Amino acid sequence: MTIVQRRIGGLFGLFFVLLILAGGRTLYLGALEGGSLRKAAATQQLTYEAVPAQRGTITDRNGVDLAVSEPAQDLSATPYLVKNPLQTAQRIAPFLGKPQDEVLRLLSQRSGFVYLARALPAKQAHAIMAMKIAGIEGKPVMRRVYPRGDLAAQVLGVVGTEGNGLSGLEYSRNALLHGHAGQRHVVSDALGQPVSINEVHPEEPGTPIALTLDANIQQRSEEVLDAVGRVFSPKDATAIVMNPNNGAILAMANWPQVNANDPGGSSPEALQNRAVSFDYEPGSTFKAVTVAGALQQNLVTPASSFFVPDKIQVADRTIHDDTEHGDETLTTAQILAQSSNVGAIEIGAREGKNDFSQWVSKFGFGKRTGVELPGEEIGQVLPVGKYSGSSMGNLPIGQGQLVTPLQMATAYSAIANGGILRPPHVIAKVGSEPQPEPAGHRVISSATAASLRQMLEGVLAPGGTASEVSIPGYKLAGKTGTASKVDEETGEYSKTRYVASFMGFAPAAHPKLLAAVIVDEPENGSIFGGTVAAPAFGQIMSFALPYLRIPPE
Amino acid sequence: MTPPAAATAASSGAAVRPRRAPSRPRRLSGPLRPATVPPRARAATTTAQPGLVLGLLAALESLSQHRLLDRLIRGRVWIGLVAFALIGIVTLQLGLLELNGGIGRALEHEATLQRENAALSIENSELAAGTRVQARAKKLGMTLAPVGALRFLTAGGHGDVAKAAAALASSAKAQAQAREAAAAEAASSSTSGEESSESEVSGEGGEAAGASSSSSGEAGGSSEASSESESGSSTEAAASSEAAGSGEAEPSGGTTAGE
Numbered sequence: 049m050t051i052v053q054r055r056i057g058g059l060f061g062l063f064f065v066l067l068i069l070a071g072g073r074t075l076y077l078g079a080l081e082g083g084s085l086r087k088a089a090a091t092q093q094l095t096y097e098a099v100p101a102q103r104g105t106i107t108d109r110n111g112v113d114l115a116v117s118e119p120a121q122d123l124s125a126t127p128y129l130v131k132n133p134l135q136t137a138q139r140i141a142p143f144l145g146k147p148q149d150e151v152l153r154l155l156s157q158r159s160g161f162v163y164l165a166r167a168l169p170a171k172q173a174h175a176i177m178a179m180k181i182a183g184i185e186g187k188p189v190m191r192r193v194y195p196r197g198d199l200a201a202q203v204l205g206v207v208g209t210e211g212n213g214l215s216g217l218e219y220s221r222n223a224l225l226h227g228h229a230g231q232r233h234v235v236s237d238a239l240g241q242p243v244s245i246n247e248v249h250p251e252e253p254g255t256p257i258a259l260t261l262d263a264n265i266q267q268r269s270e271e272v273l274d275a276v277g278r279v280f281s282p283k284d285a286t287a288i289v290m291n292p293n294n295g296a297i298l299a300m301a302n303w304p305q306v307n308a309n310d311p312g313g314s315s316p317e318a319l320q321n322r323a324v325s326f327d328y329e330p331g332s333t334f335k336a337v338t339v340a341g342a343l344q345q346n347l348v349t350p351a352s353s354f355f356v357p358d359k360i361q362v363a364d365r366t367i368h369d370d371t372e373h374g375d376e377t378l379t380t381a382q383i384l385a386q387s388s389n390v391g392a393i394e395i396g397a398r399e400g401k402n403d404f405s406q407w408v409s410k411f412g413f414g415k416r417t418g419v420e421l422p423g424e425e426i427g428q429v430l431p432v433g434k435y436s437g438s439s440m441g442n443l444p445i446g447q448g449q450l451v452t453p454l455q456m457a458t459a460y461s462a463i464a465n466g467g468i469l470r471p472p473h474v475i476a477k478v479g480s481e482p483q484p485e486p487a488g489h490r491v492i493s494s495a496t497a498a499s500l501r502q503m504l505e506g507v508l509a510p511g512g513t514a515s516e517v518s519i520p521g522y523k524l525a526g527k528t529g530t531a532s533k534v535d536e537e538t539g540e541y542s543k544t545r546y547v548a549s550f551m552g553f554a555p556a557a558h559p560k561l562l563a564a565v566i567v568d569e570p571e572n573g574s575i576f577g578g579t580v581a582a583p584a585f586g587q588i589m590s591f592a593l594p595y596l597r598i599p600p601e
Numbered sequence: 602m603t604p605p606a607a608a609t610a611a612s613s614g615a616a617v618r619p620r621r622a623p624s625r626p627r628r629l630s631g632p633l634r635p636a637t638v639p640p641r642a643r644a645a646t647t648t649a650q651p652g653l654v655l656g657l658l659a660a661l662e663s664l665s666q667h668r669l670l671d672r673l674i675r676g677r678v679w680i681g682l683v684a685f686a687l688i689g690i691v692t693l694q695l696g697l698l699e700l701n702g703g704i705g706r707a708l709e710h711e712a713t714l715q716r717e718n719a720a721l722s723i724e725n726s727e728l729a730a731g732t733r734v735q736a737r738a739k740k741l742g743m744t745l746a747p748v749g750a751l752r753f754l755t756a757g758g759h760g761d762v763a764k765a766a767a768a769l770a771s772s773a774k775a776q777a778q779a780r781e782a783a784a785a786e787a788a789s790s791s792t793s794g795e796e797s798s799e800s801e802v803s804g805e806g807g808e809a810a811g812a813s814s815s816s817s818g819e820a821g822g823s824s825e826a827s828s829e830s831e832s833g834s835s836t837e838a839a840a841s842s843e844a845a846g847s848g849e850a851e852p853s854g855g856t857t858a859g860e
Contacts, residue, residue, distance in 0.1 A: 116726070118720065241702060242705035243701050599753035
């Protein structure tokens with residue numbers, strides 16, 4: 049055997065031994081240590097990242113963003129992995145916007161997991177993550193932001209920490225707005241750089257929604273209600289502005305206001321949208337419904353005369369007019385203009401309880417209006433079978449039944465638009481698809497509606513209950529309401545607690561805009577619809593009419 | 602060289618063998634008979650499998666010893682081929698890594714853009730707030746027109762359209778003239794500016810701006826127009842008077858602004 053052959057043999061032997069060693073090592077790593085190594089690799093190199101879906105934007109009718117989603121992170125800590133909690137707390141507290149001692153308390157917990165911040169804006173979260181502190185992790189989420197803060201907060205609603213709507217449109221249209229989170233499979237190298245990214249399933253962003261609300265009219269309405277709140281210190285107040293011809297709601301304001309970005313800072317009652325959830329006795333504003341029925345049945349005309357004493361006895365009840373007066377003769381128009389209780393009861397008596405009950409139902413009371421907002425009450429309407437002997441003494445004047453502000457506004461819209469009751473709506477577009485306007489149905493003839501509108505002009509004319517309200521150039525029509533609230537302790541009508549309201553529209557002959565203002569328990573001297581709610585109506589309309597370029601007649 | 606025909610015939614004749622009868626009779630048409638395999642044939646089928654494998658191995662062996670393959674392996678082309686394949690694989694892997702890194706960066710960029718977009722949307726909505734616009738307008742000296750002061754015009758057929766078109770044309774003409782005048786004034790002031798001091802130039806520019814806005818006679822945004830004229834840039838002032846001129850303010854506003 050030559051030396052070359054020996055060397056080749058030696059090399060072969062060496063490689064063979066190396067091969068055996070490598071094989072043995074492979075067997076050891078693959079079979080004996082395989083399970084634990086696979087786990088380690090999976091945690092260090094393979095990750096499934098959740099890709100949060102962007103929640104659909106909510107805009108007003110002009111495309112102004114009212115609710116927007118922005119990327120954020122849920123920051124959490126594994127306290128036992130944080131080596132120096134004090135130093136860490138000092139470093140991250142400013143970015144978390146929390147006091148150091150609070151952060152330190154979180155980091156010092158004997159727990160394997162603690163949230164440091166939920167939905168922290170991405171900028172701050174990135175600053176913290178860039179510190180690369182062991183034991184602190186971030187999970188991408190979306191954060192709901194309401195750029196206008198308290199604008200239409202009760203209509204828009206709020207979103208919870210898990211990204212689901214909890215109230216308002218955020219709740220009722222959650223399925224549309226929410227979208228679906230995606231998932232990515234990421235393989236990273238030893239330095240943490242991704243070497244392979246596979247989309248397991250893509251995220252689906254939520255559908256944007258455009259509302260019929262107008263941010264400027266909404267803002268003006270809220271400002272006016274805020275002023276009412278400051279002057280009269282009511283329990284709460286609400287205002288609705290709508291287009292009576294198609295049922296589009298242009299503003300739906302509530303007082304007290306709520307900052308949608310900090311709903312926790314307000315009481316749960318303040319978060320309610322009282323325009324749809326407040327059940328109240330409408331009082332004199334309901335007289336328009338009583339008169340509408342009688343007019344439509346030709347039981348009265350605007351000029352029909354009624355003998356109107358100061359008080360009237362119905363069964364066991366005696367009902368007075370608001371101001372003391374002697375016996376007088378009033379026309380139907382005057383009864384409305386002066387808001388005579390006795391006169392309205394007499395008109396109701398001409399109708400009879402069966403027909404009156406039907407008119408109440410025809411105008412949509414006792415059922416939901418169909419608006420897309422959640423939490424809508426249906427009110428409380430007495431079935432004709434349960435009428436007592438005195439029912440026709442209080443129902444025609446708006447007592448003894450409960451309605452919502454939106455039901456009242458919808459009923460007045462029917463009077464304003466020529467007799468068609470249209471379901472109100474607040475959503476104009478879903479995605480890029482315009483929503484069809486809900487079809488209405490006729491409840492009174494256009495002639496009856498026109499007569500009624502003309503009579504309601506008298507309310508704002510000299511001698512009417514809202515004669516102090518006027519807008520230069522425009523003819524207004526409407527009806528005041530001052531309803532006593534039932535004292536829950538005594539079961540009687542309170543003499544200190546009232547609901548002041550006003551329903552009106554303009555221009556009176558061919559209305560294009562309607563506003564309703566309801567103030568619950570006004571104080572500080574005035575309690576009347578004509579002095580509390582009607583001026584607010586005037587202020588809202590004096591902004592909205594020229595803003596919408598509605599010319600006077 | 603082609604052999605002669607006879608020789609060919611003789612050699613082919615020598616190769617022909619006498620025909621023999623077939624060992625098995627030819628198959629005749631008729632009904633199928635049950636197959637009967639003789640014991641020897643059955644033994645042959647059981648031993649056929651190793652034979653096939655051996656045949657395959659033999660074929661492979663002959664392929665490995667094929668001259669062409671031998672030439673290819675021993676040749677230098679093979680080295681080139683292997684080197685090309687190895688470099689290709691490495692390049693492919695590197696490209697894939699780079700691509701994944703790029704996807705990672707693109708995703709980060711997407712997130713950043715998404716964040717910026719949301720921030721801009723929020724800012725846009727905040728800036729468009731009525732209260733803010735109103736406050737800014739108030740600072741600029743603007744007030745909301747009283748409701749009673751607003752007038753609405755009703756279009757009344759073809760005559761009004763023609764009037765409106767004529768008004769637009771005359772307005773555009775007046776604005777163009779004002780622009781030209783302002784430009785000429787600015788040119789002359791810059792020429793004179795070469796001879797005089799800088800402060801004089803700016804003063805003349807301001808005058809020019811005032812003249813231009815009063816000549817247009819429609820400047821409504823008095824504070825804007827005056828602030829522009831204060832800046833001393835006559836061109837800017839002319840532009841601002843143009844912008845204001847598109848409004849519906851009183852002609853006197855322009856004069857005030859100019860002054």
